[in-house]
Amino acid sequence: MRIANISYAIALIGLVLGLSACGPSPAPDDLAAATQTQVPEADERVMRMWSQSCALCHVDGKGGAPHVGNVDEWLPRLAQGEEVLLTHTLEGLNNMPPLGYCMACEREDFLAMINFMTAGISAASSVGTP
């Protein structure tokens, strides 16, 4: 009982007040301004959707989300294969809601976003994504 006292207090407060997890969309004006001049049209659409959805948690690692580009955090996930990652994205996993807050995204969009967040990781570690 004594051991758990603080834990319970924190648990209660966290449960009912919903201790903050992911943040607001990151710097939308900056992203939008930059994409107009530097990103090909097709990529610009995906990056816009990414900045409104995945980025909410994957930039800062909130809620246990693997950080963009973090080798240690992504390698074991990539090892499960892209279909598993896609299924987790579509159905939700742990704190990540289904579709990762992107209501407009299709499968190929999610795959492109996963690719972006894992850019260079699989090649460097021979995990085997394309």
Add this chain to the structure above:
Amino acid sequence: MNSKFSRRQILAQGALASLFSMTHPVLATTSASTPWRNWSGGLACNPAGRFSPSTEADLSEFLSSSQGLIRPVGSGHSFTPLVPTDGHLVVLDQLTGMLAHDTDKLQATFAAGTRLGDMGAPLEAVGQSMLNLPDIDRQTLAGATATATHGTGIGFTCLSGFVTDMRLVTPAGDVLDISESENGELFNAARVSLGALGIVTRMTMQNRAPYRLKAKNWVQPIEEVLEGFDESAASHRHFEMFPLTHSKYALTLAIDETDEPINNPPPSPEEAAAFAQAMAHWATLPPRERMPLVDGLAEQIQPTEVVDTSYKILSNVRNGRFNEMEYSVPKEAGAECLREILQTIIDKEIDVVFPLEYRYVRRDDTWLSMSSGDEDHAAISIHRTAAEDYRPYFDLIEPIFWKYGGRPHWGKIHSLGAAELSELYPRFKDFQMVRNELDPQGRLLNEHLRKLFIS
């Protein structure tokens, strides 16, 4: 962190662009439409496609040149099947951001796809702040108002009550500007429409000057809180309680304006781990054995205080996913309704550790808000984690809400249909008529909306 990029780098679009375009090719694609699921994962559908207009003109053209079924989707936070369709989903993810603001009136116009969590900072930059917010901020403005989503406080209506002007694109593609003075006959229907009248593309909100809030929470016996609830609700800007199940205690939250310096430290990973540990332990105990344990621990919880900018105190993102039922009952009936629910949980030994939520919401003049009419309401919520089957618990409690004249939150689980709802809302038939006039072919109806408005 063994990260290849810093946060700053990631957010710099130059880095984003080069990474995205120069590394992997896009992975395998499929031509099949991607299933849709809501936030809790309890709802799913296979839409024929998704349409994401980049302008209001695009949306109008899409609607006027097509004939199939459509449903608007915000951020998928509703637990009721407002969205599922085998037609097309309309997503407003390109219609976002602040479009205009009026310094004198303290009003601002936002594209309707803007998420509540993305409104606070731009409003603050122009010297404004939302009057109130719900406690989850990932909903879109359109979705939150369409379901009469509300925050806490006897002095505040639901978000729809803050709307002064709005633009609606009808199923036929007609663009209607709606306010008290323009198409005024639609104003009280369109502010809480469940997405059944058309697609809302922009809204002007009544705001106020930016302000800072101090949130205090403490543990107190439920009966003590209930006895003084009216007085507490009147003396604090926001006042609510979260009754613990299988306990005589509630966690109580009072929020008031302050000039004190910001002090709002983020929770630590250790706290998150402790949270998971505590919940897991509690869940292993039979319900009838929990009360002395829960009460004993509750008595040791120390009060806490945090201070921050208003929108950072009022609203946030929930980590754990859940399903929820919420009904609003007339304020005077709130305490008795809550007591009966809590006693039922004990008597029936319902295995639930998720606290309830109890708060007041001010009356408003929309037709379908849960607090519409001439009475303030008490909103009572029950929850189940997303991984649990909520139905036995919710099915047992829902009739208690009915007994006290409860109106269901449109975005939260309930089982009512048109016959029952028409008895709860004096203007329900008027809304049905407006809906039929704007959408005679039923393009915006799905199975759930047909149950609500047709049969």
